[in-house]
Amino acid sequence: MERLQKVMAQAGVASRRKSEELIKAGRVKVNNETIKELGTKVSSQDEVEVDGVPLQREAPVYFLLYKPRGVISSAKDDRGRKVVTDYIPDIDQRLFPVGRLDYDTSGLILLTNDGEFANKLMHPKHKIDKVYIIKTRGIPTREQMKQLKQGMEIEGEFFKAEDVRITSTDGKKNTAIIQMTLHQGKNRQVRKMFDALGVPVDKLKREQYGFLNLHGLNAGDFRPLKPHEVKQLRQLAEENVK
Template sequence: MERLQKVIAHAGVASRRKAEEMITEGKVKVNGKVVKELGTKVSSNDDVEVEGVPIVKEAPVYYLLYKPRGVISSVKDDKGRKVVTDYLPEVEERIFPVGRLDYDTSGVLLLTNDGEFANLLMHPKHEIDKVYIAKTKGIPTDDQLKKMKKGMTVEGEKMKAVHVKIMSTEHKKGTAIVQVILHEGKNRQVRKMFDALGVPVDKLKRERYGSITLHGMNAGDHRPLKPHEVKQLRQQAEENVK
């Protein structure tokens, strides 16, 4: 027997917190009856519906996608633009991205149907390293990099980099390649921080997520995560809780 909100999250319908809201709002049925109690437990024999749609009990799957630029980190787009799941057409399970990379950012994106796993990785207290490489229009100063590490308030939101390092510079072109490591996953965080410093980002790529890299892959490629990689990610998230 498992809690109803956990079953909904595992099915990839919503995060556990969102699932709890759906239950209390009367959007969930068990065996044809609306259930609003958060403590409700269900078994694999129970039929669960969310907003009239039956939950399909799927085995958990985990994928790595090298997300290209110009793709939406979603399972559908009302404007008809390309979405990340378009790159995994053979996957029958109802997968969704773990967090997001913005439209113009490429790199490591994990996809799964395991809501609990996704929530574990995305919570900032679990301190999973997200390593980005940014090409900037302008060369950041040491003081600007220190601001990023110390923490900045951008558009009313506190943002902080765990580590920032200039990898190379082209003084004639006035550009730099900068490595940025985050634990947070706020919307367009790297771009917003550099914009606030007056050093806009030209190109951005996420090179690593925890222990997962793009080794041997090209943009648009995908592969299943190996069991030991899934285990490593879980361990990294659980070990880092303060």
Template sequence: MERLQKVMAQAGVASRRKSEEMITQGRVKVNKETVMELGTKVSPQDDIEVDGVPLQREAPVYYLLYKPRGVISSVKDDRGRKVVTDYMPEIEERLFPIGRLDYDTSGLILLTNDGEFANKLMHPKHKIDKVYIVKSRGIPTREQIKQLKKGMEIEGEFLKAEDARITSTDGKRNTAIIELTLHQGKNRQLRKMFDTLGVPVDKLKRERYGFLDLHGLNAGDYRPLKPHEVKQLRQLADENVK
């Protein structure tokens, strides 16, 4: 038996707090009866409806995908472009990505059908390290690297890297490889920051998410997360939002 709002959150209806609001608003039925008590517990055999729509419950699953460039971080695209779930056709569960990677960015992205887990990791205070590798057209100066860590106002948003360091340069080609750590996950954040510095991004890849990396995977490959990895991610997010 689990609390009704937890089951709703896991099914991706809404966050647990929003699910509680939906219950108290009388929008949820269990076995055809409207339920407004937040302490209500349900079993896997109970029928749940939200706004008249039956709740589809699945066992929670968790995957890590090495997203290639030129792929949308979504489950469908109205322009017919490739989406992340195209690389996992044999997975029967209804997956969705946790957060996003830009169309032109490759690297590590997580997918699940556990809405509560996804909301926990995407909490604005989670502060989970996300490590990116940038190949730049131009070699940033020491002051520009400092500026990335200090932060900058762009289009009304304050964007910053938690850490940034040049790992290699190529003077002949005028390129550099920079490793950056982000806690934020703003749309096209690193590309905007580098464009503001006048050092455009040529290639961008997310190498790590927390303690997870792409070891043993090629672009387009995926693997299920191990139970201890899921537990560790939950603990990491809980620690960071306290």
């Protein structure tokens, strides 16, 4: 038996807090009876409806994918382009990505059918380290690197790196390899930050998400997360939002 709002969140209806609001508003039924009590618990045998739509409950699954470039971070694309779920075949569960990586960005992305898990990781205060490897056209100055850590306002949004360092440079080609750690997860954040400096990004790859990395994987490869990894990610997200 699990709390109704937790079951709703895991099914991807909404966050647990939003699910509680739906319950209190009388929009949820259990076995055809309207429920407004937050303490209600349900089993796998109970029939749950939200706004008249039956809840589809599945066994939770969790995957790590090495997303190639030129792939959409979505479960489907109306223009017929390749999406991240295409790389995990023969799965009955309805998968969706946790957050996103840009079309031209490769690297580590998580996929799951557990809405509550995804919402925890994507919480704006989660502060989970996301490590990127960046190849730039141009070599940033020391002052520009300092600016990335101090933060900058771009199009009304504040962007900031937690850590950033140049790992190598090529003076002849005028390129640099840079490692950047972010806590934020804003749309095209890395590219916007370097564009603002006048040092455009040539290639971008996310190498690490929290304690997870891409060791042993090639682009397009995936693996299931181990139970202890799922537990550790939950603990990491919960600790950071306290």
